[in-house]
Amino acid sequence: MEEEIKAEFQKNGFNFVDEGEVLKKCLTFCINYNLKPSDLVSSWEVYYLNRQLDESTVKDDEMDGFMLHLQNEQKEAIIKEEPSLHIYSSKDVDMILNNEDENIAEDILGTPTDNLKLYSDALDSTYKANANGYSSDKPSKLATPFGRRTEKLVVKFNINNLPNTENGCIEHDDENTEDDIIKRVKTGKKCSLMVHGSGPEPGCRFMYDRTEDRFNALENRIRKHANALVSSGLYEEPTDPTVASQRTLFAVGMICCDGDGHLNDKSVLLQSSVEHSGGQRVRLDLHKLGEFSLFPGQVVGIEGSNPSGHCLIASKLVDQIPLPVDAVVDVHPSMKQALDQEIHSTVVISRPEEISMIIAAGPFTTTDNLYFEPLKELISYAKRKQPQLLILLGPFVDSEHPQIKKGTTDSSFDEIFHLEILRRLQDYVEYMGSEVRAILVPSIRDANHDFVLPQPPFDIQPPDIIHQITSLTNPGTFEANQIKVGCCTVDVLKQLSGEEMSRCSKDGTSNDRMGRLANHIPNQRSFYPLYPPAEGIPLDFSLAQEALTISTIPDIIILPSDMKYFIKVLSLGGRNEGEEQKRCVCVNPGRLAKGEGSGTFAEIYYHGSPEMMNASIISI
Missing domain, CATH: 1.10.8 (Helicase, Ruva Protein; domain 3)
Incomplete structure (x- = not known):
């Protein structure tokens, strides 16, 4: 034979x-x-x-x-x-022999089995388990590096401004061993949710942008920035920076590099708008500035002089759009005092809005398998803590995962996404009840989604619980209990870090590099202000003008990155007299899975302001 x-x-x-x-x-x-x-x-x-x-x-x-x-x-x-036949696997045997009743317990709680048939015929298929590391359920007693980890749910970073709150954001478990049938946290209040955004819709036409679209997008950024600076009343109308003049002038333009290399003191150019200079560029001399932080694509205001017509010598750099001036600044003192008392009484009476959330960014499985163990651990943690929002940011089916790259899985990318991500989330929201919500934000690394920035939301329509599982555009913004949240899954912090050129003040006040990088996003009013975009970023300018714009400063901005996790309170504005100051919380939750090991996620209880907030970075 x-x-x-x-x-x-x-x-x-x-x-x-x-x-x-x-x-x-x-x-x-x-x-x-x-x-x-x-x-x-x-x-x-x-x-x-x-x-x-x-x-x-x-x-x-x-x-x-x-x-x-x-x-x-x-x-x-x-x-x-025989469609009704159940084929037992080694995992079923392991569960029985080891008396593992976690899945049985969930059935006792009444998870509707009818709704397990999700969204499409692909979800009707029996789950698969094989040595390639793909599984739609928990691997039993598998000796994976993630399963062998010794430290679980360790707090890596903590901001504790509300020590007496009842929210689960303060108390962290060392072990994931509670019996959910016996011990359950008191259900919280349902949060309101309003999705904002002018991003692309599912099925949109993309990657057909023209040179004209690219030109218009950059020109509009410079023009809007200039209009905002002038309307603040703090700066004069911009002039042409390329014209020789001994007088001090004010110009607005975009930072450019004169070559293909990294930005440095000798290669900085300022490109002004077509309206003021015909789009011409002029060399920028920065030697008079004590501190600055610049990157290609940044729109700035420059005060300085150009005596030769070939080089603009900067004496002041404005790298952020001023926030609106308080409307009562010029009111008569007696009236202003009465208004302050009225505002104070209103604030005392009205209860500040609050939200509890868990934030995690992909990958959601380790590189040695497709068991999605970190995601399962995260959902188990969320079941005990019961946040109002569970925010998951891609990649979900990571195109950089070794098995996805090689194509060694027996299921399509869509099937993996529905079985491993959506089915788990549906089980989670059905188990927790109508008080919780889950939000998904795609990534350009998602193998089952459009490779474009800005990115349309996932086209998902889960039965009966569509109001509980929501997909946003990337970038996306939403309001939860009137708290504005913005998020972008592109690693813009890492890319800005590679392109930034900075000079710090001698007193060391601006040495917080991560805070400085994060500040660029709200200061530029753009989720992706870098231009030209980093290699591998499919930026479509025909879709980007509105979708990447930050119209109002969010209370919380989520920027997942490969760089070290952090939670920082950013201070925006307030540099000029009479200018309002805004505080914004920037969160980098890290990656839930790192290589073959565990990563981190963030847990936040926000009570109306950064001063009334508990926030933690926790290793899974």
Whole structure:
């Protein structure tokens, strides 16, 4: 029979590496699965095409994967014949032998089984489990690096301004061992949710932007920035910075680099608007400035002189749009005092809005498998803490995951997303009740979604609970209990870090580099102010003008990054007399999974202002 198998492979154009071992294993497959040599080779051809193998050779190291392929074929054939049949796996046996009743407990609580058939026929399929590391349920007692970790739910960073709150954001468990049937946290109040945004819709047409779109987007940024500076009353009308003049002038333009290299003192150019200079550029001299932080694409105001017409010598740099001046500044003192008392009494009477949230950014599974263990641990934690909002930011099906790159999964990317992400979230919101909400924000690294920035939301319509699971655009903004939240999954902090050129003051007041990088986002009123965009960023300017704009400063801005996690309170404005100051909380929750190990997530209880907030970074 080995000779028949060999002849059948050669007949179809396949050669062998380690012929003896390959034929032995193929003979075993034929016996175990009752296959003829022709059937075996037909199955190999399907496996070969699905894996996109480079050469027409049958190798011994592919036999394990081929065996799993045959097992899945046999399973699907049986299911077609008897749809109601349940095929037990090793995980079912492990659960029974080890008395693992977690899944049984969830069934006792009444998770509706009818709704497990999610969204499409792809979700009706039986879950799969194989040695490639794909599973739609908890792996039992698997010795994964994530499962062997010794430290669980350790607080890495903490801001504790509300020590007496009842919210679960202060108390952290060392072990995930509570019985959810017996001990459940008191259900919180349902939060209001209003999604803002002018981003693209699902199925939109993208990557057809023209040079004209790119030009208009940059020109509009400069023009809007200039109008905002002038309307603040603090600066005069901008002039042409390229014209030689001994007088001090004020110009508004975009920072550019004169070459392909990194920005430095000698390569900084200022490109003004078409209205003021015809879009021409002029070299910028920064030696008079004590401190600054610049990057390509940043729109700034410059006070200085250009005696030669070839170089603008800056004496002052304005790198942020002033916030609106308080309307009662010029009111008569007696009237202002009465208004202050009225405002104070109103604030005392009205209860400040509050929100509790857990924030996590992908990847949601480790690089050695597709078990999504970190996500399962996070949802278990959320079930105990019961935040009003569970915010998950992509990537969900990470295109950089080794198994996704190689295409060694037996399911499509959409199937993995629905089975591993959406099904778990549906179970979570059904278990927790109508008081909780889950928000998804896609990433350009999501293998099952559009590769464009700005990004449309996921096209998901879960039955009965569409109001509890919401997908945002990327970037996206929303209001929860009147608290404004903005988020962007592009690692703009890391990209700004690689392009920024800065000079710090001698007193060291501006040495907080991460805070300085984060400040650029609200100061520029753009979720992605860098231009030209970093390599690999599919920025579509035909969609970007409104979608990337920050119209109002959010109370909380979420910027997940590969750089170290942080929660920082940013101070915006207040540099000029009479200018209002705004405080904004910037959150980088880190990555929930890092390589083969665990990562971090953020937990926040926000009570109306950064001064009334508890916030923690916790390792999963």
